[in-house]
Amino acid sequence: MQPTAEPHNATLVEKTPLETYVPPAKPSLIGLSRGELADRLGEIGVAPAQRKMRVQQLWHWLYFRGAQSFDEMTSISKGIRADLAQHFTVNRPEVVAEQISNDGTRKWLLRLPSGDNVEKAHEVECVYIPDTDRGTLCVSSQVGCTLNCSFCHTGTQRLVRNLTAGEIVGQIMVARDRLNDWADREDGTRRVTNIVMMGMGEPLYNFDAVRDALLIVGDNEGIGISRRRITLSTSGVVPNIVRAGEEIGVMLAISLHAVRDELRNELVPLNRKYPIKELLQACRDYPGASNARRITFEYVMLKGVNDSLDDAKLLVKMLKGIPAKINLIPFNPWPGTAYECSDWDQIEKFSEYIFNAGYSSPVRTPRGRDILAACGQLKSETEKLSARERQALRAMAMTD
Incomplete structure (x- = not known):
C-alpha cells in the first residue's frame, strides 16, 4: 500500500555536490580524447609531426x-614510454571488493584514483549482468x-561529486580486466557487449564527462x-x-515510474522542475528516435501506488506518438x-494491457538481489565496515 508519509528527503529536488575533483599528482591518460592525448604528448616534448602517429598508438594500447602499464606498449619507443611513465599513469579505478550473486551478476566496489590521501579516496559501484546473448555493464x-527518488536506495546517498570521463571509462576497463575481455581473447567474443548508464548518479547532471x-x-x-548498445x-x-x-547519439531511457504529476513529484522529485508534459515533449524531439531506435520508459512496479489498470491506460x-517500449521493473526492496x-x-x-495496446512491455528479471546489485540498490554497504574488514575484502578481490 502507498506510504502514509513522504520520505523526509523527497521534498528536495536536487542535492549540491560536497566536493570537486582533485586530480592526482600523476594523472591518468584514461578518458582523454585524441586531441587531449596529443596535448599531453606535446607537454613531454613529442614533436608535432609525430603526435598523430603516437596518439594512434596510445589509443590502440589503451x-x-x-x-595496464606503459611498458606493455611495445610499438612506442622506450624513450617516449619512459617520459610518459614519468608524468602520467594508465590507472583505472581499483577493485576494493567484488561480490558475485547466485545468478552470476557481479558487483564491484571501485576506489577512484586520487591524491596521496587514500583514506579520503572516493568509491563507486558498477555491476556486470551476464545473459545468454549479451553481457551488460551498469556504470555510475x-x-x-x-x-532523491523516494523508492531508490542509491538516492538516499549524499552527492559527493561528479565523475570524470576517465573514471567513467575506467569502470568499463576494469570490467574488461576482471573478465579477461580485451582484444586477445582466444574466441574473439566479448563478455561486455552492452553499457547502461544506470548506476549511481544522474548522467545528464554530469553531461560533459558522460x-x-x-x-x-x-x-x-x-x-x-x-552506440546502439549503449x-x-x-x-x-x-x-x-x-x-x-x-552530441552523444546513444539509446535513451527515461525513469518515468508514474503517469500523474502529483505522484511523480513524490517518486521522482525532479518532476517538480520538469513535469511530465515537458519530459514527453523532449522525448518526441529526441534526435534519431524511431521504431528501430525506440525510447525505453522504465516503470518500477510499486504495490498500490502506481500499478492499477487505470495507470496502465493513462x-x-x-506515450502515443513516441517510438517507445515500456520496461516494467519489479520493485527491489x-x-x-x-x-x-x-x-x-x-x-x-x-x-498485458500495454502489450495489447501495441507496445513492447517486458518485465525485467530481477538480478543480483542477494548482493544488493539490482535496479535502484547501488548503495555501498562497505561504508559501515571497519578498516580491517575493508582490507580483507580488498585482499579477496586482488586474489581472484
Missing part, C-alpha cells in the same frame, strides 16, 4: 589492448546521487561498443535530453523502504 556517473566518456566507449578503433538513463533532465541525442495514452513490490499477477495484467 582502449583496444587495455594496457557520480559519487552518490544528485536526486558525453566524452561514451564517445570513447563507442569509438570503433578502441573499446568499440556500438543506453543512457535519465530521471528527466529536460534541457539535456535533446542535447544528448545530438501510460498508453500519454531495501532496508528501510516504505514501498512493496506489486503482486505478480498485477504486474502481468499491467504488462
Whole structure:
C-alpha cells in the first residue's frame, strides 16, 4: 500500500555536490580524447609531426589492448614510454571488493584514483549482468546521487561529486580486466557487449564527462561498443535530453515510474522542475528516435501506488506518438523502504494491457538481489565496515 508519509528527503529536488575533483599528482591518460592525448604528448616534448602517429598508438594500447602499464606498449619507443611513465599513469579505478550473486551478476566496489590521501579516496559501484546473448555493464556517473527518488536506495546517498570521463571509462576497463575481455581473447567474443548508464548518479547532471566518456566507449578503433548498445538513463533532465541525442547519439531511457504529476513529484522529485508534459515533449524531439531506435520508459512496479489498470491506460495514452517500449521493473526492496513490490499477477495484467495496446512491455528479471546489485540498490554497504574488514575484502578481490 502507498506510504502514509513522504520520505523526509523527497521534498528536495536536487542535492549540491560536497566536493570537486582533485586530480592526482600523476594523472591518468584514461578518458582523454585524441586531441587531449596529443596535448599531453606535446607537454613531454613529442614533436608535432609525430603526435598523430603516437596518439594512434596510445589509443590502440589503451582502449583496444587495455594496457595496464606503459611498458606493455611495445610499438612506442622506450624513450617516449619512459617520459610518459614519468608524468602520467594508465590507472583505472581499483577493485576494493567484488561480490558475485547466485545468478552470476557481479558487483564491484571501485576506489577512484586520487591524491596521496587514500583514506579520503572516493568509491563507486558498477555491476556486470551476464545473459545468454549479451553481457551488460551498469556504470555510475557520480559519487552518490544528485536526486532523491523516494523508492531508490542509491538516492538516499549524499552527492559527493561528479565523475570524470576517465573514471567513467575506467569502470568499463576494469570490467574488461576482471573478465579477461580485451582484444586477445582466444574466441574473439566479448563478455561486455552492452553499457547502461544506470548506476549511481544522474548522467545528464554530469553531461560533459558522460558525453566524452561514451564517445570513447563507442569509438570503433578502441573499446568499440556500438552506440546502439549503449543506453543512457535519465530521471528527466529536460534541457539535456535533446542535447544528448545530438552530441552523444546513444539509446535513451527515461525513469518515468508514474503517469500523474502529483505522484511523480513524490517518486521522482525532479518532476517538480520538469513535469511530465515537458519530459514527453523532449522525448518526441529526441534526435534519431524511431521504431528501430525506440525510447525505453522504465516503470518500477510499486504495490498500490502506481500499478492499477487505470495507470496502465493513462501510460498508453500519454506515450502515443513516441517510438517507445515500456520496461516494467519489479520493485527491489531495501532496508528501510516504505514501498512493496506489486503482486505478480498485477504486474502481468499491467504488462498485458500495454502489450495489447501495441507496445513492447517486458518485465525485467530481477538480478543480483542477494548482493544488493539490482535496479535502484547501488548503495555501498562497505561504508559501515571497519578498516580491517575493508582490507580483507580488498585482499579477496586482488586474489581472484
